Amino acid sequence: MKRNAYIAAAASVVLIAGGPAAAAAAASADTARTAPAAVAPADVDAQAAAAAALKTYPGVVESLDKDDAVWHVDVIGKNGKHAELTVDTRSGKVFTENADDDSDDSGGNKALLAAKVDAQQAMKAALAAHPGKVWSVEWDDDDGGAAYWHVEVKESSGKTWNAHVDPTTGKVTAASDDNDNDNN
Known part of the structure; x- marks a missing residue:
């Protein structure tokens, strides 16, 4: 029983500490794949x-x-x-x-x-x-x-x-x- 509690606590720590960082990294990678290419500046009219x-x-x-x-x-x-x-x-x-x-x-x-x-x-x-x-x-x-x-x-x-x-x-x-x- 103690073993399951330790595993659950360790998993919680990993999710709490690593979850947001992993989510941010995944979001950054996804944004990089879908970001539009840089657009050349338009001429000043x-x-x-x-x-x-x-x-x-x-x-x-x-x-x-x-x-x-x-x-x-x-x-x-x-x-x-x-x-x-x-x-x-x-x-x-x-x-x-x-x-x-x-x-x-x-x-x-x-x-x-x-x-x-x-x-x-x-x-x-x-x-x-x-x-x-x-x-x-x-x-x-x-x-x-x-x-x-x-x-x-x-x-x-x-x-x-x-x-x-x-x-x-x-x-x-x-x-x-x-x-x-x-x-x-």
Whole structure:
């Protein structure tokens, strides 16, 4: 009788001490067999690049375009200063390439700073009109006419679609197709 009590007590000790460890080891081994493979990080899209740039250099995005592994982002600060930034497409890390030291704006960016629709909103409007990925956005007021946002959207096929977005209403005012299949 004592022998059975000792065996039962020993078995209890083994189960109490080793049971959780054995269960954890078994669970770890099972998890390792069923865990998904590591997924490569997704590219930082235009909207995320703009947000990262503005977090580093607050202001208004004047232009943004993708060039291989970086986004080039030009930002005009509320004080009129200009900064040229790059945003890594994998990590989202922002690097300042060039920033003005003086605040002399000479009035050249008043329309951009006063626009009701910013670059991020222009990108959203263009994507609503034509799904794809934003490849570039640029404030355009050089034509002597009304200013607008020029947004370039690339389809998954590589075809490029260009939109002009009104900076007051956000309406896509003009669009054209372009058969540019450059996948930069």
